[in-house]
Amino acid sequence: MLPTARTFINAFLHLLFPEACVVCKRVLNAELRFVCPSCRLALPYTDFFKDLQQHIDNPAGRVLIGRIPADFVLPFLHFQKGGSAQKILHAIKYRGAKALAYEMGYLYGERLCRASLPYEIDGFLPVPLHPKKQHQRGYNQSEYFARGLADAWQYPLPVWNRAVERRVQRASQTHKGLWERWLNVRDVFELTTEGKRALHRQAVVLVDDVLTTGATLEALYKSILPAQPRAVGVITLAYAGDAFA
Ligand SMILES: [Zn+2]
Structure with a gap:
């Protein structure tokens, strides 16, 4: 045409x-x-990336202390109930706006890649979605957010979307306490043979849509340990710890 x-x-x-x-x-x-x-x-930008001190010393970073040895934990937006980050996440999850997830990643990537991260990163590892959920939604929002980040970077970076697989989930997490949620998510991630090769000695950035308790990211991090990543960082679209505290 x-x-x-x-x-x-x-x-x-x-x-x-x-x-x-x-x-x-x-x-x-x-x-x-x-x-x-x-x-x-x-938009409620966190702007943590602008200050080297705040790359890890920020509310989201403190959630993961002692659980993931990350050199930076950098959510893009603050999440507030009824706020714009929640509306964006809702549109991404329930209205199938995968292009919006990508665009948010690109918007953040353009800013982030100009910030002085502690080392050159090697690629992005999005939290895999449960296969049934991915089938229902048609796509993984964390993967599209990661693709936007990667495409905005000054040099080509992979999005490792087959490095880790998510096994069948046992029960809904909605009515569970913190400990039960951790038990539930603890061993749902499995490093694939391809992932073990791809992530070997790499500086890996774990990517999720929202950081709340950190249980999912911690489980994802534990699953990639056999690949012996040389460094780890965390990037999320939003940080919601305060909203659920
Ligand atoms: Zn508007």
């Missing part, structure tokens, strides 16, 4: 189904997607 024809069709579709900002619900211009310019400016 000719580019002009495609532009015309897109403009026509926009007239019929105008897209609204996922945060403030105002109708977006045809060339914009998901989040309007004023909401972009007002």
Whole structure:
């Protein structure tokens, strides 16, 4: 199809189904997607990456102390109930907006790769989704967030989406306490043969959508130990520890 024809069709579709900002619900211009310019400016950025001291000494980093020997724990946004990060996460999870997950990753990647991380990272390991959930949703939001991060970096970086597999989950975590949740998630991740080779002696960045108790990330970290990664960092779309404290 000719580019002009495609532009015309897109403009026509926009007239019929105008897209609204996922945060403030105002109708977006045809060339914009998901989040309007004023909401972009007002996103609750953590900006922990701007200060070397805060790469690990921040509320999210403190959650993982003694559990993951990470050199940086850098969530992109603060999560507040009813806030814009929650609306974005909701759109990503329940409205199938995988392009939004990618865009958030790209937006963060552009900023992060200019920050002085303690070493050159080798790639991103997104938290794998349970196969049944991935089938229902059609994609893994952490993987698309990681793809956005990788594509924004100054040098090519892999997204290891087959390095770790998630086994069948036993029961829902919704009504469980912290300890039970940890027991439940403890051994759901399994390093694949491909993963053992790919992650060997690499500086691995674990990627998740939301960091709350840290149980999932801790379990993921433990699963990659046989590959002997040389360094570990954590990047998430949001930090929600305060919201659930
Ligand atoms: Zn808006």
